[in-house]
Amino acid sequence: MDKNMKILVVDDFSTMRRIVKNLLRELGFTNLDEADDGQTAWPKLKAGGYDFLVTDWNMPGMTGIDLLKTVRATPETANMPVLLVTAESKREQIIEAAQAGVNGYIIKPFTAATLKEKIDKIFARSTT
């Protein structure tokens, strides 16, 4: 896994963006950027250069699930790994995310170990 890959962290709460970025830095990732909802994230993703998207679900403007669907529907970003980190815990929502093509699903509150495990799994799968 390339520790220099560019990661976009999307969450409407600045604290959560900070926590996720700190955890990613602890895991050795240094090329981090952030956005506060899908609407501000999408222009960044469309402009290119990102390798991995970590996003919340419930955000004003554009939700994480809509962002995921947009990413999958656009040829340039269709193959980008996407990890949802959200407080939403209903089965139908997890299934909806899976059907939309999410690569990992973490429910809040979560631990550093869970984040590491899911990222390892996503990139182990994508390289094999």
Next chain:
Amino acid sequence: MQNGTERQDFLAKAKQLVANIEANDDRAAAELLSSMSHEREESLFKEVGQLTRQLHDNLATFSIEGQLSSLTDKGIPDAKERLNHVIDMTNEAANTTLNAIDEVLPVTAELQESSDQLLKKWTKFIGRELSLTEFKVMSGEISKFLDDSCKNTKFVHAKANDIVLAQGFQDLTGQIIKKVITLVQDVEESLVELVRIAGSADQPQAEVKTAKGVLEGPIVPGIEVEGAVNSQDEVDDLLSSLGF
């Protein structure tokens, strides 16, 4: 509508009216008509009066009107503000804590680095591998290290205290949230009472359904959400059952 005597009275008056008209006594007929319509008005007023009285008594007994309007005028806007304040306080506490950690981590990294280097030299000194010049350099480094350690540990201690103080938000937000819980209970009681007064309390309660697409938010202990998982393990199991 009318009892027997009233009916007979009414009939007698009607017959009298016909007799008056047949006798071409217009004045008597007009007088009779006006007295009959006056009686009718009086009974209507009586009924309206009775209904008004009943409504007034009901409202006075339960004083529901005042209670509900004070809740909607003041209680609910207050609650919104309180909850916004909870968001602000938790945000501030999280930032204070993260800032303190951002400042402490480089200091501890520096302490670790200089201890590592000194330990290497010290091991050489114990093994009698250090020259006099190197020993003098090491002595200077030890003095500086001890001096830095004192300052740095004081700094770390102060930051640790900042983190402890920032946790005060838990107490404060807890109190605020308890007030909001009480308010919600008051609203609930008032609404139940209102339903009872409206006379539909006997009717079966409508099933409350969660609208599709509504986000439930964080798992709250004690609140069961239909179809929700309770842990990351359940999420993993669900996803692996879908072929993940």
